[in-house]
Amino acid sequence: xxxxxxxxxxxxxxxxxxxxxxxxxxxxxxxxxxxxxxxxxxxxxxxxxxxxxxxxxxxxxxxxxxxxxxxxxxxxxxxxxxxxxxxxxxxxxxxxxxxx
Amino acid sequence: xxxxxxxxxxxxxxxxxxxxxxxxxxxxxxxxxxxxxxxxxxxxxxxxxxxxxxxxxxxxxxxxxxxxxxxxxxxxxxxxxxxxxxxxxxxxxxxxxxxxxxxxxxxxxxxxxxxxxxxxxxxxxxxxxxxxxxxxxxxxxxxxxxxxxxxxxxxxxxxxxxxxxxxxxxxxxxxxxxxxxxxxxxxxxxxxxxxxxxxxxxxxxxxxxxxxxxxxxxxxxxxxxxxxxxxxxxxxxxxxxxxxxxxxxxxxxxxxxxxxxxxxxxxxxxxxxxxxxxxxxxxx
Ligand SMILES: [Zn+2]
Numbered sequence: 001x002x003x004x005x006x007x008x009x010x011x012x013x014x015x016x017x018x019x020x021x022x023x024x025x026x027x028x029x030x031x032x033x034x035x036x037x038x039x040x041x042x043x044x045x046x047x048x049x050x051x052x053x054x055x056x057x058x059x060x061x062x063x064x065x066x067x068x069x070x071x072x073x074x075x076x077x078x079x080x081x082x083x084x085x086x087x088x089x090x091x092x093x094x095x096x097x098x099x100x
Numbered sequence: 101x102x103x104x105x106x107x108x109x110x111x112x113x114x115x116x117x118x119x120x121x122x123x124x125x126x127x128x129x130x131x132x133x134x135x136x137x138x139x140x141x142x143x144x145x146x147x148x149x150x151x152x153x154x155x156x157x158x159x160x161x162x163x164x165x166x167x168x169x170x171x172x173x174x175x176x177x178x179x180x181x182x183x184x185x186x187x188x189x190x191x192x193x194x195x196x197x198x199x200x201x202x203x204x205x206x207x208x209x210x211x212x213x214x215x216x217x218x219x220x221x222x223x224x225x226x227x228x229x230x231x232x233x234x235x236x237x238x239x240x241x242x243x244x245x246x247x248x249x250x251x252x253x254x255x256x257x258x259x260x261x262x263x264x265x266x267x268x269x270x271x272x273x274x275x276x277x278x279x280x281x282x283x284x285x286x287x288x289x290x291x292x293x294x295x296x297x298x299x300x301x302x303x304x305x306x307x308x309x310x311x312x313x314x315x316x317x318x319x320x321x322x323x324x325x326x327x328x329x330x331x332x333x334x335x336x337x338x339x340x341x342x343x344x345x346x347x348x349x350x351x352x353x354x355x356x357x358x359x360x361x362x363x364x365x366x367x368x369x370x371x372x373x374x375x376x377x378x379x380x381x382x383x384x
Binding site for chain 1: 212214217218221241243244245246249250254257272273274277300303306307339340341
């Protein structure tokens with residue numbers, strides 16, 4: 001791992017206004033949703049739930065918040081997928097069209 | 101600083117973009133075969149595309165002093181059509197030995213379907229038979245994590261695959277660890293909104309180190325920025341990272357990966373400048 005070259009106060013100084021602006025953008029967008037007609041239907045959209053979960057992660061500690069938020073917005077992985085998709089379950093059968 | 105853009109779709113860009121990236125310090129590009137925004141109807145459509153990638157684009161890049169490399173395949177989106185995909189795979193050997201071809205790519209998954217997986221494995225099969233490098237496209241957004249795991253499952257189940265000869269592209273915070281842990285090369289794509297920003301890419305470098313990783317612009321027909329790599333360079337500079345570290349990511353690393361291709365020939369920019377000066381002096 002390459003440590004961040006800058007100290008935390010330096011990073012904070014450079015990014016404070018940027019973070020402030022991004023939070024405001026999210027806040028204004030959520031306000032716009034609530035102001036619009038049929039706001040309740042959006043609240044039951046699973047993607048709205050993902051956004052709520054993402055916001056909760058922002059309030060947690062640690063340095064894997066970005067990865068955790070990415071995972072919230074990700075489809076479920078099925079470890080047995082190969083057996084279902086690929087007849088051999090492991091290696092593909094040689095394609096007749098590929099020169100051997 | 102000289103840099104290499106290891107993943108940029110120049111067929112979708114105008115000649116002015118070659119000129120702009122050259123002025124920003126780009127000395128070489130590698131262009132994977134991809135989806136052109138519409139599904140092609142026949143294998144001949146791909147034959148023309150491969151000719152464009154191997155014959156015309158190197159020439160056009162050369163007008164701006166840029167060295168052009170390419171990768172051949174049928175992309176994951178069109179791979180849903182298994183019959184057409186097999187015809188294209190069968191045609192690849194006609195083009196694979198042309199100068200500038202680095203291997204098979206960008207193969208991968210798009211919607212993580214059965215057909216895409218079948219064609220992915222047939223491409224890997226071809227790469228193993230021809231002893232070629234592989235460049236992999238991972239899906240976007242909600243499909244990325246699942247698709248990256250599926251791709252790694254398929255690669256790891258084939259004992260012939262050497263991870264150091266495979267580049268997994270478009271990694272982000274939740275997939276970079278998966279690729280690096282297994283010994284694959286990886287790349288981050290700087291793409292507005294749907295992929296990585298220069299600052300997030302810099303964060304990933306700080307968290308995961310600068311070995312076996314590179315950055316690219318993807319520069320394609322979608323909303324993208326062909327000079328995104330210089331933005332990343334600037335971000336690392338602003339954070340105080342040394343020039344040698346930055347150069348490793350944007351120049352040395354792509355070269356180290358590409359040099360594994362037996363056909364790879366590269367003229368370092370300093371030599372190019374000397375040669376150009378020579379040509380000028382001879383003309384005078
Ligand atoms: Zn691409």
